[in-house]
Amino acid sequence: MPELPEVETTRRGVEPYSRGSVVRQLVVREPRLRWPVPDDLAALLCGQTIVAVERRAKYLLFRTAAGSLIVHLGMSGSLRVASPTEAPGRHDHIDLLFEGGHCLRYNDPRRFGCFLWVEPGRQHPLLSNLGPEPLSAEFDGETLYRRSRGRGGPVKNFIMDGKVVVGVGNIYANEALFLSGIRPDRRAGRISHCRYQSLAENIKQVLTSAIEQGGTTLKDFVGGDGKPGYFARQLLVYGRAGQPCKSCGTALRELRLGQRSSVYCVACQR
DNA sequence: CGCTGACCCTGACGGC
DNA sequence: TGCCGTCAGGGTCAGC
Numbered sequence: 001m002p003e004l005p006e007v008e009t010t011r012r013g014v015e016p017y018s019r020g021s022v023v024r025q026l027v028v029r030e031p032r033l034r035w036p037v038p039d040d041l042a043a044l045l046c047g048q049t050i051v052a053v054e055r056r057a058k059y060l061l062f063r064t065a066a067g068s069l070i071v072h073l074g075m076s077g078s079l080r081v082a083s084p085t086e087a088p089g090r091h092d093h094i095d096l097l098f099e100g101g102h103c104l105r106y107n108d109p110r111r112f113g114c115f116l117w118v119e120p121g122r123q124h125p126l127l128s129n130l131g132p133e134p135l136s137a138e139f140d141g142e143t144l145y146r147r148s149r150g151r152g153g154p155v156k157n158f159i160m161d162g163k164v165v166v167g168v169g170n171i172y173a174n175e176a177l178f179l180s181g182i183r184p185d186r187r188a189g190r191i192s193h194c195r196y197q198s199l200a201e202n203i204k205q206v207l208t209s210a211i212e213q214g215g216t217t218l219k220d221f222v223g224g225d226g227k228p229g230y231f232a233r234q235l236l237v238y239g240r241a242g243q244p245c246k247s248c249g250t251a252l253r254e255l256r257l258g259q260r261s262s263v264y265c266v267a268c269q270r
Numbered sequence: 271c272g273c274t275g276a277c278c279c280t281g282a283c284g285g286c
Numbered sequence: 287t288g289c290c291g292t293c294a295g296g297g298t299c300a301g302c
Contacts, residue, residue, distance in 0.1 A: 002295065002296075003295055003296090006295080034296085034297075034298085058296075058297090072296075072297085073296080074295095074296050074297080075294070075295060075296040075297085076294085076295085076296085077296085110294090110296090112296055112297075113296080114297095126297090126298090162297080169295055169296075170294095170295060170296090171295060172295095238295090260294095260295095261293085261294090
């Protein structure tokens with residue numbers, strides 16, 4: 001489920017229920033996530049006040065004076081506000097219970113996500129070596145151009161490389177490349193500065209508008225079914241192989257790059 | 271260092 | 287109805 005907009009939507013959704021609250025209990029029903037949930041995580045968290053909920057790449061960071069809880073939603077994870085009286089369902093692996101009775105419930109069928117801990121002032125290995133945030137000023141066409149020189153792999157893999165820029169998942173990589181008229185299999189090192197300028201702008205654009213759309217369904221998401229605004233999105237190429245290009249009508253083609261499906265228009269993208 | 275492919279896991283879907 | 291292969295929005299890691 002989660003690409004960066006979903007994670008940011010989740011952050012905004014859970015923040016009002018977490019910040020300023022004291023953790024009463026952590027209930028781990030299934031510790032076998034991408035990495036095992038640390039045995040002492042509950043002990044470390046209990047009694048701590050969440051002072052901030054931040055996001056770095058697709059990681060959520062729950063800050064406390066004693067350290068930070070790191071949450072990743074993986075491919076199929078979600079975090080929502082639940083009532084502790086509500087019986088946990090299938091794949092509801094973890095509950096974070098607060099003083100005052102509310103609860104954040106983590107569901108993850110595929111268990112590619114993680115719940116980890118990092119000491120204050122220290123950098124978790126998973127978070128070191130991450131590239132710039134796509135919506136920050138330090139990410140631009142220049143960044144992409146410079147880092148792409150000498151690289152022979154497909155541009156789509158390049159922009160999905162977390163060391164280059166974080167948070168560009170498969171959906172938005174496809175969408176941004178379409179908007180910039182760049183074929184996903186073009187060699188990264190052979191694309192002009194000018195086209196990278198356009199690509200960086202479109203990455204920002206597509207992520208920003210997706211976050212805004214996520215925001216429109218925020219209320220339902222937090223209180224209810226745990227589905228952010230994914231279905232409200234209008235996608236131009238992702239998931240539309242064989243269907244006509246919305247710009248020129250040519251049937252969209254699909255190819256696989258790095259085991260991930262890539263959809264593009266042979267006429268609009270070069 | 272850059273790139274490729276295997277792998278982690280469950281569930282949905284299409285073909286037979 | 288069931289079985290089987292394929293695919294799914296994440297990312298790490300080993301090996302070349």
